[in-house]
Amino acid sequence: MTMRPWIFTGPSASSRDPARDPGDGLPDAVLFDRDGTLVADVPYNGDPARVRPMRTARAAVDAVRARGIAVGVVSNQSGVARGLLTRARVEAVQRRVEELLGPFAVWAVCPHGPDDGCACRKPAPGLVLAACARLGADPSRSVVIGDIGADVAAARAAGARGVLVPTPVTRPEETAAAVETAPDLLAAVRLVLGPAPGRQQAVPDPERPEPGPQWPEPGPDPQRRERGPDRSPTAVRTAAPS
Numbered sequence: 001m002t003m004r005p006w007i008f009t010g011p012s013a014s015s016r017d018p019a020r021d022p023g024d025g026l027p028d029a030v031l032f033d034r035d036g037t038l039v040a041d042v043p044y045n046g047d048p049a050r051v052r053p054m055r056t057a058r059a060a061v062d063a064v065r066a067r068g069i070a071v072g073v074v075s076n077q078s079g080v081a082r083g084l085l086t087r088a089r090v091e092a093v094q095r096r097v098e099e100l101l102g103p104f105a106v107w108a109v110c111p112h113g114p115d116d117g118c119a120c121r122k123p124a125p126g127l128v129l130a131a132c133a134r135l136g137a138d139p140s141r142s143v144v145i146g147d148i149g150a151d152v153a154a155a156r157a158a159g160a161r162g163v164l165v166p167t168p169v170t171r172p173e174e175t176a177a178a179v180e181t182a183p184d185l186l187a188a189v190r191l192v193l194g195p196a197p198g199r200q201q202a203v204p205d206p207e208r209p210e211p212g213p214q215w216p217e218p219g220p221d222p223q224r225r226e227r228g229p230d231r232s233p234t235a236v237r238t239a240a241p242s
């Protein structure tokens with residue numbers, strides 16, 4: 001098996017809506033984990049009939065699309081390496097997810113196993129980097145939303161922003177270690193999109209020396225975003241429930 005990820009490109013594989021203001025501070029791309037994030041986690045699922053969206057998934061993905069931001073999926077599918085899934089089964093599930101949640105500009109899938117030593121299986125950055133490359137998105141202006149520590153670790157390794165949306169199966173230590181968490185997918189998306197358009201902007205903080213970019217610097221230190229002077233007023237550690 002090749003050690004490259006599988007990349008599936010949708011009809012709109014560009015990261016930036018030309019109508020968008022280039023200085024709007026919004027991400028180039030928002031990449032979602034699949035299992036346990038967009039849809040309920042059914043281990044090694046190759047059956048489209050068993051695809052069940054998470055509660056706020058459709059609203060969350062639509063909210064990102066509505067701002068002209070590319071949406072993608074980054075998904076480990078080690079069932080392929082284990083002989084439990086075929087590429088055709090993975091694609092059949094993808095089609096069902098798109099029927100339920102609408103089209104994604106890119107799907108980046110790691111078909112390898114944990115011991116294959118590939119560069120794409122999360123927490124490695126390969127899926128995030130490949131998805132961003134396909135979209136023409138800058139990883140440092142992109143976001144990964146997922147349900148386990150490997151998702152946010154992959155984001156960090158790629159220089160992207162990671163937001164954890166814990167589920168009952170998320171380990172407490174992973175939730176505790178996450179820089180940013182949200183109670184559900186829609187809350188996570190609101191966190192990364194900031195105030196809705198037309199709403200009054202937050203009053204500038206007089207403590208801030210001067211206006212800076214809203215986007216936090218990527219860095220190896222997960223605490224850095226907590227302390228950074230450029231932190232957006234909306235980027236609180238834990239989002240309100242939607």
Ligand SMILES: [Mg+2]
Pocket residue numbers: 033034035036037146147148
């Ligand atoms: Mg997951």
Ligand SMILES: [Zn+2]
Pocket residue numbers: 003004005110111112118119120121
């Ligand atoms: Zn891989």
